Amino acid sequence: MSATGFCQDCFKGTLRGDAELTGTVETIHGLPSYVAWPEAGTEPKGIVVIIPDAFGWTLKNSRALADNYAKRGEFLVYLPDFMNGAAPNTWILTIIDGLSSPSPDWWTTLVLKPWWAIRIASALLPFGFWTREAVTRPRIIKFFQDLRSSPAPFATVERLRIGVAGFCWGGYYTVLLAKDLPENQIATPPGSDDDGNIGEKVSLIDCAFTAHPSLISVPKDIVAVKRPLSVANGPDDAFLGREKMVMLQQILGAQEHIAHEVVVYDGAKHGFAVRGDPRDPKQAELGARAEDQAVSWFRKHIHQ
Numbered sequence: 068m069s070a071t072g073f074c075q076d077c078f079k080g081t082l083r084g085d086a087e088l089t090g091t092v093e094t095i096h097g098l099p100s101y102v103a104w105p106e107a108g109t110e111p112k113g114i115v116v117i118i119p120d121a122f123g124w125t126l127k128n129s130r131a132l133a134d135n136y137a138k139r140g141e142f143l144v145y146l147p148d149f150m151n152g153a154a155p156n157t158w159i160l161t162i163i164d165g166l167s168s169p170s171p172d173w174w175t176t177l178v179l180k181p182w183w184a185i186r187i188a189s190a191l192l193p194f195g196f197w198t199r200e201a202v203t204r205p206r207i208i209k210f211f212q213d214l215r216s217s218p219a220p221f222a223t224v225e226r227l228r229i230g231v232a233g234f235c236w237g238g239y240y241t242v243l244l245a246k247d248l249p250e251n252q253i254a255t256p257p258g259s260d261d262d263g264n265i266g267e268k269v270s271l272i273d274c275a276f277t278a279h280p281s282l283i284s285v286p287k288d289i290v291a292v293k294r295p296l297s298v299a300n301g302p303d304d305a306f307l308g309r310e311k312m313v314m315l316q317q318i319l320g321a322q323e324h325i326a327h328e329v330v331v332y333d334g335a336k337h338g339f340a341v342r343g344d345p346r347d348p349k350q351a352e353l354g355a356r357a358e359d360q361a362v363s364w365f366r367k368h369i370h371q
Contacts, residue, residue, distance in 0.1 A: 085345060086131035090144075096213040098206075101130050101146040103137035111143040111221050113228035113273075113369035114214065118207065118237030119146065120341055121194070123154025128341050129234075132358065136232070140362045142369065143221065145214075149207050149237075153197035155190045160342075162187060198236070207240050208250050211271040215253050228273045228369040232361055234341050238280020245275040247293035270294060274326075274368035276361045278340035279304055285311045289318045295326035297364040299357040301335030326368070330360055 090103035101124055105111055115136055119129045124146050133144040162183045170176040211229070219227040233241025244251055252268040278299040283289070285307070298315065300307050307315065312331060319327040332339070332353045340357035343350035 086127055086134075088127065088130050089134050090130060090137070090146075095145055095147060096210050096217070098147040098149070098210060100124065100148065101133055103130075103133040103144040103146075105137050105141045105143075109141055111137075112141050113143075113223075113230065113365075114219075115140070115142045115144045115230040115232060115365055115369075116211070116214070117144065117146045118149060118231060118233040118240050119154075120235035120237060120338065121155065122157060122342075123150045124148040125154065126157065126341075132341065135358060136362060136365070139358075140365050140369075142230070142365060147210060149203055149210070149240075150194075150198050151202075151206070153194055155194050159187060159190060204240070204243070207244075208271075211244065211251075212253050215269065215271050225371075226269075228371065229271070230274045230276070230365045230369055231272050232276045232278075232365075233280060234278050235281050235338060238277040239282040241275050241277040242280060242283050242288050242292065242296070244272050245294040245296050246288070246291040248291075274365065276364050278357050278361075279306070279335075279337045281306045283307075285314050286318055289315050292319070292322070292327075293325060295364075295368050297327065297360060298329045299335075299340055299360050300329075300331055301337065301339060302331050302333060304335075305337050328360075328364065330357075332356060 090101050093100055093102050095102065117129060117133055117136075119126060122129070124130075125148075129146055133146045136142055137144040166180055166183050166187070170180065211231075214229060215227075231241050231244050233239070251271050253271060255267050255269050272294055274295040274297075276297040276299075279301065280298070283306070296319065300312060302309055302312070304312075312329070316329045319325070319329060334349055335353045335357075336343070336350070339350060339353050340361075341354075343354040345351045345354075
């Protein structure tokens with residue numbers, strides 16, 4: 068997503084018609100959420116919350132990713148509706164492909180493409196308004212505050228460990244949650260899994276993963292990161308190009324006390340970790356590798 072203009076790459080990609088979803092839809096801390104559990108008989112080791120790309124919590128690709136995280140990593144995974152129903156419809160994927168492709172005739176150039184542009188604008192202008200930071204940031208922070216202050220919905224050996232995964236639009240809020248901000252901390256309540264330290268401030272999350280994040284400012288946002296952070300990106304991403312990725316790596320590398328990893332996938336397009344074409348062997352491989360990266364990162368920092 069772009070705060071200053073339209074980003075075609077944020078609304079391009081392929082729908083996962085091949086995925087067989089296994090999760091359920093429930094209300095979690097006041098928000099409609101897709102919920103994915105590990106295989107039957109496996110106790111979750113922690114919770115991972117997905118903050119999705121611009122297509123929101125109903126996108127089949129994101130739900131399939133939640134299922135995979137849950138089963139491969141042994142996590143309880145939540146994919147909430149942080150956009151309050153404002154996510155654009157997936158028909159935009161098809162229209163933008165047509166809009167960015169060469170016109171085969173004058174009818175497409177003079178009639179269809181202008182009409183497509185109007186339809187896209189009519190969908191994205193409300194999306195931009197209803198998902199602006201002043202609206203969504205408090206909703207996201209409250210969800211994580213409620214999650215951290217509530218008893219775990221499964222048995223835990225120690226305190227509940229929480230990870231967050233964010234893509235494109237959700238990447239900004241993932242980096243935000245990894246910062247050491249007052250709103251990202253909460254006092255340990257009585258009766259929690261960590262009640263030996265009642266009243267002590269604890270972070271809302273334990274670790275974070277983001278792929279092709281948008282809207283983040285480098286170096287400002289990265290300097291403020293204080294929780295373990297894993298980043299997956301392409302070399303020529305629309306938001307984090309080569310220079311910014313080098314700067315990001317240098318900043319995180321200088322903070323030796325904060326666990327981090329940055330992986331740049333050659334040939335990866337913006338959105339590859341969620342909306343890559345499974346019929347394209349290269350893009351399918353890159354998406355699978357980004358999933359491996361996320362699962363390994365969460366297992367490392369949640370399985371403790």
